[in-house]
Amino acid sequence: MKDGTGAGGPAPSRGDVYADYVKCYLEERAEVGPCRDPQLLNRAAQYLLSEAETGGTFTMFPFYQAVTERCEAQSDFRKHLSAFIRASEVLETLCVNLFLQPWKKEIRTLKTFTAPFVYCLEPVFSNSTIQSVLASIGYVPHTDPKQCEYRLSEDVNADKAMLVGFELLLARVECNHFLELQEDQLRPQEWLDVLQRRERAVKLTECTQNRTATEQTEDEEEKKTEEDKKEVAAAS
Known part of the structure:
Protein backbone atom coordinates (compact mmCIF):
# COMPACT_ATOMS: atom_id res chain seq x y z
CA MET A 1 0.00 0.00 0.00
CA LYS A 2 2.19 2.80 -1.28
CA ASP A 3 -0.09 5.24 -3.06
CA GLY A 4 0.28 8.33 -0.88
CA THR A 5 -0.20 9.53 2.65
CA GLY A 6 -3.74 10.80 2.45
CA ALA A 7 -5.14 13.94 3.99
CA GLY A 8 -4.93 15.10 7.55
CA GLY A 9 -1.25 15.78 8.16
CA PRO A 10 1.77 13.50 8.41
CA ALA A 11 1.19 9.78 8.61
CA PRO A 12 1.82 8.01 11.93
CA SER A 13 4.95 5.94 12.39
CA ARG A 14 4.96 2.19 12.84
CA GLY A 15 5.85 2.66 16.50
CA ASP A 16 2.94 5.04 17.05
CA VAL A 17 0.42 2.67 15.51
CA TYR A 18 1.81 -0.29 17.44
CA ALA A 19 1.60 1.63 20.72
CA ASP A 20 -2.04 2.46 19.98
CA TYR A 21 -2.69 -1.18 19.12
CA VAL A 22 -1.36 -2.39 22.47
CA LYS A 23 -3.20 0.39 24.29
CA CYS A 24 -6.52 -0.75 22.81
CA TYR A 25 -6.16 -4.11 24.51
CA LEU A 26 -5.01 -2.71 27.83
CA GLU A 27 -8.24 -0.78 28.24
CA GLU A 28 -10.90 -2.16 30.56
CA ARG A 29 -13.29 -4.67 28.97
CA ALA A 30 -11.21 -4.89 25.80
CA GLU A 31 -12.46 -7.54 23.39
CA VAL A 32 -10.13 -10.53 23.13
CA GLY A 33 -10.13 -10.84 19.37
CA PRO A 34 -8.93 -9.13 16.19
CA CYS A 35 -8.79 -5.36 16.45
CA ARG A 36 -11.81 -3.65 14.90
CA ASP A 37 -11.28 -0.13 16.20
CA PRO A 38 -12.07 2.14 13.20
CA GLN A 39 -9.66 4.87 14.25
CA LEU A 40 -6.77 2.46 14.71
CA LEU A 41 -7.49 0.70 11.42
CA ASN A 42 -7.45 4.08 9.70
CA ARG A 43 -4.11 4.99 11.28
CA ALA A 44 -2.70 1.63 10.21
CA ALA A 45 -3.84 2.34 6.66
CA GLN A 46 -2.16 5.76 6.77
CA TYR A 47 1.08 4.17 7.95
CA LEU A 48 1.00 1.59 5.14
CA LEU A 49 0.28 4.28 2.56
CA SER A 50 3.30 6.28 3.70
CA GLU A 51 5.74 3.40 4.06
CA ALA A 52 8.28 3.70 1.26
CA GLU A 53 10.07 0.39 1.84
CA THR A 54 8.19 -2.92 2.09
CA GLY A 55 11.05 -4.62 3.93
CA GLY A 56 10.37 -2.89 7.24
CA THR A 57 6.62 -3.44 7.31
CA PHE A 58 6.42 -7.18 7.91
CA THR A 59 9.33 -8.39 10.01
CA MET A 60 7.55 -11.16 11.94
CA PHE A 61 4.75 -12.27 9.63
CA PRO A 62 5.77 -13.13 6.01
CA PHE A 63 2.77 -11.39 4.47
CA TYR A 64 3.77 -11.18 0.81
CA GLN A 65 4.96 -14.78 0.75
CA ALA A 66 1.87 -16.02 2.58
CA VAL A 67 -0.67 -14.13 0.47
CA THR A 68 0.83 -15.31 -2.84
CA GLU A 69 1.67 -18.94 -2.12
CA ARG A 70 -1.84 -20.24 -2.79
CA CYS A 71 -3.51 -17.42 -4.68
CA GLU A 72 -2.58 -18.78 -8.12
CA ALA A 73 -4.82 -21.77 -7.47
CA GLN A 74 -7.69 -19.36 -6.80
CA SER A 75 -9.48 -18.02 -9.85
CA ASP A 76 -11.45 -15.64 -7.63
CA PHE A 77 -8.85 -13.31 -6.11
CA ARG A 78 -11.42 -11.36 -4.13
CA LYS A 79 -12.50 -14.60 -2.49
CA HIS A 80 -8.86 -15.43 -1.73
CA LEU A 81 -8.22 -12.04 -0.13
CA SER A 82 -11.37 -12.29 1.97
CA ALA A 83 -10.35 -15.76 3.14
CA PHE A 84 -6.87 -14.45 3.93
CA ILE A 85 -8.39 -11.73 6.11
CA ARG A 86 -10.44 -14.29 8.05
CA ALA A 87 -7.39 -16.54 8.53
CA SER A 88 -5.35 -13.57 9.76
CA GLU A 89 -8.08 -12.78 12.28
CA VAL A 90 -7.86 -16.33 13.66
CA LEU A 91 -4.11 -15.99 14.18
CA GLU A 92 -4.43 -12.46 15.57
CA THR A 93 -6.94 -13.71 18.15
CA LEU A 94 -4.37 -16.27 19.30
CA CYS A 95 -1.76 -13.54 19.65
CA VAL A 96 -4.08 -11.31 21.68
CA ASN A 97 -5.01 -14.23 23.94
CA LEU A 98 -1.34 -14.93 24.61
CA PHE A 99 -0.80 -11.27 25.49
CA LEU A 100 -3.85 -10.76 27.71
CA GLN A 101 -4.53 -14.14 29.27
CA PRO A 102 -1.71 -16.65 28.64
CA TRP A 103 -2.86 -18.65 31.66
CA LYS A 104 -6.05 -19.81 29.93
CA LYS A 105 -6.15 -23.57 29.65
CA GLU A 106 -8.02 -23.38 26.33
CA ILE A 107 -5.05 -21.87 24.51
CA ARG A 108 -2.39 -24.25 25.83
CA THR A 109 -3.03 -26.60 22.90
CA LEU A 110 -4.30 -26.09 19.35
CA LYS A 111 -6.05 -29.02 17.70
CA THR A 112 -5.47 -29.18 13.96
CA PHE A 113 -8.81 -30.88 13.27
CA THR A 114 -10.92 -28.01 14.64
CA ALA A 115 -13.00 -25.73 12.41
CA PRO A 116 -10.66 -22.69 12.57
CA PHE A 117 -7.76 -24.84 11.39
CA VAL A 118 -9.60 -26.83 8.74
CA TYR A 119 -11.82 -24.10 7.29
CA CYS A 120 -9.82 -20.90 7.91
CA LEU A 121 -6.09 -21.57 8.09
CA GLU A 122 -5.39 -24.59 5.90
CA PRO A 123 -7.21 -23.36 2.75
CA VAL A 124 -5.18 -20.12 2.83
CA PHE A 125 -1.74 -20.88 4.29
CA SER A 126 0.74 -23.61 3.46
CA ASN A 127 1.66 -26.01 6.25
CA SER A 128 5.12 -24.44 6.48
CA THR A 129 3.65 -20.95 6.91
CA ILE A 130 1.21 -22.14 9.59
CA GLN A 131 4.00 -23.88 11.46
CA SER A 132 6.34 -20.89 11.12
CA VAL A 133 3.79 -18.35 12.38
CA LEU A 134 2.70 -20.56 15.27
CA ALA A 135 6.34 -21.16 16.21
CA SER A 136 6.95 -17.40 16.28
CA ILE A 137 4.29 -17.00 18.99
CA GLY A 138 5.34 -20.04 21.01
CA TYR A 139 3.47 -23.04 19.60
CA VAL A 140 5.34 -26.20 18.60
CA PRO A 141 3.96 -29.37 16.99
CA HIS A 142 3.34 -32.31 19.30
CA THR A 143 6.19 -34.81 19.18
CA ASP A 144 3.69 -37.52 18.29
CA PRO A 145 2.18 -36.67 14.86
CA LYS A 146 -0.88 -38.76 15.69
CA GLN A 147 -1.86 -36.20 18.33
CA CYS A 148 -2.69 -33.61 15.63
CA GLU A 149 -1.99 -30.63 17.83
CA TYR A 150 0.36 -27.78 18.66
CA ARG A 151 1.44 -27.15 22.23
CA LEU A 152 2.38 -23.86 23.83
CA TRP A 191 -2.72 -7.57 -8.59
CA LEU A 192 -0.75 -10.81 -8.50
CA ASP A 193 2.16 -9.15 -10.30
CA VAL A 194 2.21 -6.35 -7.70
CA LEU A 195 2.32 -8.85 -4.85
CA GLN A 196 5.09 -10.89 -6.44
CA ARG A 197 7.19 -7.77 -7.05
CA ARG A 198 6.80 -6.76 -3.42
CA GLU A 199 7.70 -10.26 -2.26
CA ARG A 200 10.90 -10.09 -4.33
CA ALA A 201 11.65 -6.62 -2.92
CA VAL A 202 11.30 -7.93 0.64
CA LYS A 203 13.61 -10.85 -0.09
CA LEU A 204 16.16 -8.51 -1.68
CA THR A 205 16.03 -6.24 1.38
CA GLU A 206 16.52 -9.21 3.70
CA CYS A 207 19.48 -10.47 1.65
CA THR A 208 21.05 -7.00 1.68
CA GLN A 209 20.57 -6.68 5.43
CA ASN A 210 22.04 -10.14 6.05
CA ARG A 211 25.00 -9.39 3.80
CA THR A 212 25.61 -6.06 5.53
CA ALA A 213 25.50 -7.72 8.95
CA THR A 214 27.94 -10.41 7.78
CA GLU A 215 30.32 -7.82 6.36
CA GLN A 216 30.20 -5.81 9.59
CA THR A 217 31.00 -8.94 11.60
CA GLU A 218 33.91 -9.78 9.30
CA ASP A 219 35.25 -6.22 9.55
CA GLU A 220 35.06 -6.35 13.34
CA GLU A 221 36.86 -9.69 13.40
CA GLU A 222 39.60 -8.38 11.10
CA LYS A 223 39.99 -5.28 13.24
CA LYS A 224 40.22 -7.39 16.38
CA THR A 225 42.83 -9.63 14.74
CA GLU A 226 44.95 -6.62 13.77
CA GLU A 227 44.72 -5.24 17.30
CA ASP A 228 45.78 -8.60 18.73
CA LYS A 229 48.77 -8.70 16.38
CA LYS A 230 49.82 -5.22 17.46
CA GLU A 231 49.56 -6.18 21.13
CA VAL A 232 51.69 -9.28 20.55
CA ALA A 233 54.28 -7.27 18.62
CA ALA A 234 54.43 -4.62 21.33
CA ALA A 235 54.84 -7.23 24.05
CA SER A 236 57.73 -8.89 22.25
Missing part, protein backbone atom coordinates in the same frame (compact mmCIF):
# COMPACT_ATOMS: atom_id res chain seq x y z
CA SER A 153 6.01 -23.84 24.95
CA GLU A 154 6.97 -22.76 28.45
CA ASP A 155 9.09 -19.82 27.30
CA VAL A 156 6.37 -18.05 25.32
CA ASN A 157 7.03 -14.32 24.82
CA ALA A 158 3.76 -12.40 25.15
CA ASP A 159 5.23 -9.17 23.77
CA LYS A 160 6.54 -10.96 20.69
CA ALA A 161 3.12 -12.56 20.19
CA MET A 162 1.55 -9.11 20.32
CA LEU A 163 3.97 -7.84 17.68
CA VAL A 164 2.98 -10.72 15.41
CA GLY A 165 -0.66 -9.85 16.08
CA PHE A 166 0.03 -6.27 15.05
CA GLU A 167 1.54 -7.38 11.74
CA LEU A 168 -1.49 -9.60 11.16
CA LEU A 169 -3.58 -6.46 11.60
CA LEU A 170 -1.41 -4.71 9.00
CA ALA A 171 -1.90 -7.70 6.71
CA ARG A 172 -5.68 -7.36 7.02
CA VAL A 173 -5.52 -3.66 6.23
CA GLU A 174 -3.28 -4.32 3.23
CA CYS A 175 -5.70 -6.98 1.94
CA ASN A 176 -8.63 -4.58 2.26
CA HIS A 177 -6.64 -2.06 0.25
CA PHE A 178 -6.04 -4.64 -2.48
CA LEU A 179 -9.76 -5.39 -2.54
CA GLU A 180 -10.40 -1.70 -3.16
CA LEU A 181 -7.79 -1.62 -5.92
CA GLN A 182 -9.43 -4.56 -7.65
CA GLU A 183 -12.69 -2.67 -7.73
CA ASP A 184 -11.16 0.53 -9.07
CA GLN A 185 -7.93 -0.21 -10.92
CA LEU A 186 -6.25 -3.60 -10.91
CA ARG A 187 -7.18 -6.75 -12.73
CA PRO A 188 -6.45 -10.05 -10.94
CA GLN A 189 -3.22 -10.74 -12.86
CA GLU A 190 -2.00 -7.18 -12.29
